[in-house]
Amino acid sequence: MIPLYEVTILLNLTLIAMTVTVFVFAVSLLGRAIEIATEQNEKARQEQREKIKKEIGEIQKELEKVRQTGELEETKRLTKLQKDKRKFEKKLERVLKRYQLFRIKRGVLYPSSFFLGSLILATVAKALGSIYSPFLWSGALVLLGLGGYRFFQCLKVIEEVAIMSEEMARKKAIEISKSALAEYEETKRPELRLYFRDKGPPFHLEKDSTVEIKFVVSLTQGDVARATEAYFFAPEGFDFPNTTPWKQRKTQEKYPNYLTCKLKWPEPLKKDIRHPHGLSLKTPSEAGKFTLTHRLYCERFASEDKEFEVIVE
Numbered sequence: 001m002i003p004l005y006e007v008t009i010l011l012n013l014t015l016i017a018m019t020v021t022v023f024v025f026a027v028s029l030l031g032r033a034i035e036i037a038t039e040q041n042e043k044a045r046q047e048q049r050e051k052i053k054k055e056i057g058e059i060q061k062e063l064e065k066v067r068q069t070g071e072l073e074e075t076k077r078l079t080k081l082q083k084d085k086r087k088f089e090k091k092l093e094r095v096l097k098r099y100q101l102f103r104i105k106r107g108v109l110y111p112s113s114f115f116l117g118s119l120i121l122a123t124v125a126k127a128l129g130s131i132y133s134p135f136l137w138s139g140a141l142v143l144l145g146l147g148g149y150r151f152f153q154c155l156k157v158i159e160e161v162a163i164m165s166e167e168m169a170r171k172k173a174i175e176i177s178k179s180a181l182a183e184y185e186e187t188k189r190p191e192l193r194l195y196f197r198d199k200g201p202p203f204h205l206e207k208d209s210t211v212e213i214k215f216v217v218s219l220t221q222g223d224v225a226r227a228t229e230a231y232f233f234a235p236e237g238f239d240f241p242n243t244t245p246w247k248q249r250k251t252q253e254k255y256p257n258y259l260t261c262k263l264k265w266p267e268p269l270k271k272d273i274r275h276p277h278g279l280s281l282k283t284p285s286e287a288g289k290f291t292l293t294h295r296l297y298c299e300r301f302a303s304e305d306k307e308f309e310v311i312v313e
Contacts, residue, residue, distance in 0.1 A: 004137065005122050005123075005125050005126035005133070005137060006126065008118065008119075008122040008137065008140050008141070008144065009119055009122045009123055009126070011144065013119065015111075015115045015144075015147065015148070015151060016112055016115045016116065016119075018151070019111050019112050019115065019151055110147075110150050111147045111148075111150035111151045111154070112147070113147075114143045114144070114146045114147030114150065115143070115144065115147040117140075117143045118139075118140040118141070118142075118143035118144040118147065119140075121136045121137065121139045121140035121143065122136070122137060122140040124136055125137040125140065187221070187222075188222055188223065189221065189222055189300050189301065190219060190221060190222035190223075190224070190225040190269075190298055190299070190300060190301045191219070191220045191221035191222065191301055192217055192218070192219060192220065192225060192228065192269070192296045192298060192301060192303060193217070193218050193220050193296075194215055194216070194217050194230065194294060194296055194303075194306065195215060195216050195217075195218065196213065196214070196215045196308075197214040197215055197216060197276070198214060200308075201308035201309050201310070202289075202308070202309035202310065202311050203308070203309070203310045203311065204311050204313060205281075205283050205310060205311070205312055205313070206283065206312070206313060207283050207284060207285055207286065207287050207312045207313065208282075208283060208284070208285045209282070209283050210241055210280060210281070210282045210283075211280075211281055211283070212278045212279065212280055212281075213278065213279045213281055214276065214277075214278050214279075215276070215277060215278070215279065216274045216275060216276045216277070217230065217265070217269065217274075217275045217277065217296065218273075218274055218275070219269050219270065219271045219272075219273070222271065223270075223271055224268045224269065224270055224271070225268060225269040225298040225299070225301065226268045226269075226298060226299045227297075227298055227299050228264070228265040228268075228269050228275075228296070228297070228298040229262055229263065229264050229265075229296070229297045229298070230262070230263045230264075230277065230294060230295070230296055230297075231260060231261070231262050231263075231294065231295045231296075231297070232260070232261050232263070232279055232292065232293070232294050233248070233255050233258040233259070233260050233292060233293045233294070233295075233305075234258060234259050234281070234290070234292045234310075235257075235258055235259075235290055235291070235292070236257055236258075236259070236284075237283075237284025237285070237286065237290075238259055238281065238282060238283065238284055238290070238292070239259065239281075239282040240259065240261035240279070240280060240281065240282070241280045241281075241282055242280045243261040243262070243263070243280070244261075245259050245260055245261040246259075246260055247259055247260070248260055254305070255293065261279075263277055263279065265277075269298070281310075283310070283312045284312060286312070287312050287313055288311075288312055289309060289310075289311050289312075290309070290310045290311075290312065291307050291308075291309055291310075292307070292308055292309075292310055293305045293306060293307045293308070294306050294308070
């Protein structure tokens, strides 16, 4: 029997050392364990809220039926709701206790106490060498089993947290990559600006005359702008010579009945290069102050409407 006692003693010493070593590793995962426990609690609470909301809806339907028929039917929904609440509270308690294995009390003191007690009993059994030694050794085995169970539970939680941490790290890495790619694509997305040349708006023009308003379009972001178009909108009375304009619908909310023309650039626009163009505009025969607007388009970009004033004298 003495070899069995010695094996038990050595096993306890080994497990005590392993318990401390594993706990040191577990502490490094404590922050992630707390985060996982918080996420699980929040998920459980959300499920409980949805379940309670559904049950309350069913109870309200039954109460409405009672009001209509005047007959009170026996129902167990309230009792079931109370039982579900108790189950939910126990579930939350189990989640919290599970990650308490990362604390020194449950992660070290409890299993080490069992191993230490088993060690003492096995040592005494070896030293006595009497008829009581097998009983002491049996007690040592029981304590060893309890300590081993505690130690095994701790290892299971460590494995769970490590796997979930790896999965979360992978998902975060994917999210970071997607975010970085989206930001990179955003910097490559073209943006255009239109600048009037010479003297800008408000333009003072003579009535019933045709003038050319010069402007340039610049690529302020991105490397190239393809299929670039500039749209100009003018109220009734104006015209766009040398183009094929069309009139907006009467039901158009912002610029009803406005005459519209489109100017195009046949070649892609490059960054840091000013691309000039001209707009032929015929003024109305009546003087007044008018609001015109322009808008720019290209692949993956559409500007807002930019209004400018024309004063016809």
